[in-house]
Amino acid sequence: MKTTAIVNSNIALVKYWGKRDEKLILPNNSNISVAYDKLNTITTVEFNLDYSKDIFILDSNEITDGPVFKKTTEHLNIIRQKAGIETRAKVVSKNNFPTAAGLASSASGFSALAFAGSKAAGLNLDQRELSILARLSGSGSASRSLIGGFAEWMKGEKADGSDSYAIQIAKPDYWPEFRIIVAIISEARKKTSSTDGMNLTVKTCPLYQGWLNTIEQDLENVRKGIAEKNFTLIGSTAEFNCLKMHATMITTQPSLIYWMPETLEIIHSVLDWRKQGLEGYFTIDAGPQVKIICLEKDVEEINNKLCSIPSVKKTIICKVGKEAILTDNHLF
Amino acid sequence: MKTTAIVNSNIALVKYWGKRDEKLILPNNSNISVAYDKLNTITTVEFNLDYSKDIFILDSNEITDGPVFKKTTEHLNIIRQKAGIETRAKVVSKNNFPTAAGLASSASGFSALAFAGSKAAGLNLDQRELSILARLSGSGSASRSLIGGFAEWMKGEKADGSDSYAIQIAKPDYWPEFRIIVAIISEARKKTSSTDGMNLTVKTCPLYQGWLNTIEQDLENVRKGIAEKNFTLIGSTAEFNCLKMHATMITTQPSLIYWMPETLEIIHSVLDWRKQGLEGYFTIDAGPQVKIICLEKDVEEINNKLCSIPSVKKTIICKVGKEAILTDNHLF
Structure with missing residues (x-):
């Protein structure tokens, strides 16, 4: 049975950078994100005996090898194992934004694969189980993407990872004035993937412990900022959290x-x-693009100023995005 | 008696960023620099009863107030106290490069003031005493500038700072193939002075301890690299040391x-x-300019490439600079 999911991408306000368990994708710190309403992945999955091998088509190109193909097949294997099937699958996936350029395409992509794939395999997972499944894809932030609104991926304490999943801490319609402007300056793929980058940081960065030491305070500030709609507290904490993460990257x-x-x-x-x-406050992931968070009252002025910078190719103004959905508009 | 000193500026290979004593200008870590042979300050000092107040002319402009005037007067006070005089002074100083733009103008400037000023006041200080006097100007790296060649400013342990001064660890002519290319991209003055910046970092940067933890290893690498003329070891250590310092700045x-x-x-x-x-390896201080260290065999190719970057306004190719000298070519 074909199943199609649409999942919004997300931007972390408190970042995820480094794992305590590389196999189970357990993060060194809890992290908080907000979903974009306009950047999403749509993915259709079908398990069918007609397929002699897994077929993966991403943004209209068939992918037959390389790390993304490997991660996709391995994720399908996890789903097959859970569902007790061995059937090969066809996966067709499209991002409505540039892939692998620091816009969290793997977060929404693997989240959509987990959601559509598990349904297509006959599984009926609840939100916690889906979040854990998405996490196991290897793109940890995929665990947050299904959730929508403001989401916290709790690092958990258990060795088996059963308490490391994302929960919604504020609904998509909780803060209608909240905006995220995505400024696209380059659509080039990044040279070092987030996964490779964060593993290298944990192993080699002499400043990494300093980053970890301050995360709990950042999480508390962002949770409080959301609860009280204190935009200045969220913005200043998120911007400084981003600078701290990039400081650890630079010193990897x-x-x-x-x-x-x-x-x-x-x-x-x-x-x-x-x-x-x-x-407005900037935040940046493992790529060149810059996202600016602001409130509705300032979005036009900030966007106009951004668009007047020659290197800004385009901007996308987002509100807080909704949770993942299933649709009958299959991609094949 | 008029006295004129010429002092080369220097670039740190292991940086100085943060003090253990703000009054005595005692650094949190030892640091190592190399002198430029082409960036210097020339300063003439005269103590004379004809002057009713201190006069300070920097790059042909009379300075009568502000932080640089204050630091200059205070440094003259230290010299007067040592010499047991109360006479006011005229100081004329010229940099042959942009002032306060991250090219260590205060290092060579205050070093020249200490050297010319102490001589003009009738003092006959040895190199250790001159280095300590220059350090007390408030621009700590001035302590290294008198020395020439490769210099290490030892942080010292004593509370009175008597063991915190710079020594020469390799002579100016030790490594004739060593080059420093200064790429000037902006002659604008920096917004935050090094002194204010480093004090703020020590107080507020959560990653600062990580920086301090790795300094001893960097010092050892650079000392070894100089002793063995292992350019790769010096370059890679200096570049990474610079990145670590900037990571602490970014997270201030x-x-x-x-x-x-x-x-x-x-x-x-x-x-x-x-x-x-x-x-080639880059290193950058508290300003926008970039310095690239390399060996003679690569200097032409690197310089040509640098000059083909549109934002590079000019480059200055330096060899290792000599120690400070006195001259009879007074500026007034």
């Missing part, structure tokens, strides 16, 4: 410098605008 | 981002060139 050996000159131009601009009273 | 609250987009463009270029086999 060899150094991981995901910032491009254009990234830094936007960073300095956002800091300048804030000095002039325009309240 | 509020964030100190001295890198400009153009800085980052050169960083990425140097990393790319090295992947292609061209061995």
Whole structure:
């Protein structure tokens, strides 16, 4: 049976960077994200005896080898094992935004694969089980993508990972004024994947412990900021959390410098605008793009300023995104 | 009596960022620099009863207030106290490079003031005493500038700072093939002075301890690299030391981002060139300029590549600079 899921991507306000268990994808720290309403992956999965091997078509290109194919097949194996089947699958997946450029395509992609794949295999998993399944894809932040709204992926304490999953801490419609502007400056794929990058940071970065030491306070600030709709608290905490993560990347050996000159131009601009009273905060993942969070009242002015920077190719203004859904609009 | 000193500026291979004593200017860590042969300050000092107040002319502009005037007067007070005089002074100083733009103008400037000023006041200090006097100016790295060649400013252990001074660890002519290319991308003055910046980092940066924990190893590597003329060891250690310092700056609250987009463009270029086999290493202080260390055999190719980057306004190719000298060519 064909099953199709649509899952929004997300941006972390408190970042995930480093695992305590590389096999079970258990993070060193809990982390909090907000879903984008306009960046999503749609994925159709069908298990069928007609297929002699797994077929994977991503953004209209058939992928037959490489790390993404391997991760996809391995994730299908986990689903098959859970469902007690051995049938091969066809997976067709499309992102409505550039893949592997620091816009969390693997978060929404593997979340959609877990959701559509498990349904197609006849499993009926609840949200906790789906979040754990998505986490096991290897793209840990996929565990947050199904959830929608503001989500916290709890690091958990157990060795088997059964308490490491994401929960919704505020609904998608909780804060209608909240905005995320995505500024796209490059659609080039990043040179070092997040997975490889974070493993290298944990192994080699002499500043990594300093990052971990401050996470609990950041989580508390962002939870409080959401609960009280204190935008300044969320924004300043998220921006500084991002800077701390990038400081650990920069001091990884060899150094991981995901910032491009254009990234830094936007960073300095956002800091300048804030000095002039325009309240936006940047956050950046393992790629060159910059996301700016702000409130509805400032979104037009910030977006206009962003669009006047020559290196900004386009912007996408998002509200808080909804949870994953199933649809009958199959991709094949 | 007029006295004139010429002092070369220097670039740290293991950086100084943070003090254990703000009054005595005692650093949290020992640090190592190399002198530039082409960036210098020339300073003439005269103590004369004709002057009713201290006069300070920097790069042809009379400075009558502000932090630089205050530091200069205070340094003259230290010299007067040592010499047992109360006479006011005229100080004329010129840098042959942009002031306060991350090229260590205060290092060579205050070093020249200490050298010329103490002589003009009738003091005859030895190198250790001069280094301590220069350190007390408030620009700690001034303690290294008098020395020439490769210099180590030892942090010292004593509370009175009497063991915190710079020594020469290799002579100026020890390594004739060693080159430092200074790439000037902006002559704008920096927004946050090094002194204010480092004090803020020590107080607020959660990653600062991680920086301190790795300094002894960096010092050992650079000392060994100099002793064995192992350029790869020096270069890779210095570059990573610079990245670690900037990581602590970025995660200072509020964030100190001295890198400009153009800085980052050169960083990425140097990393790319090295992947292609061209061995240069960048290092950057509290400003936007980038310095690249390399050996004579590669200097032309690296310099040509640098000059082809549109944002590079000019480059200055330096060899290892000599110790400070006195001259009769007074500035007034």
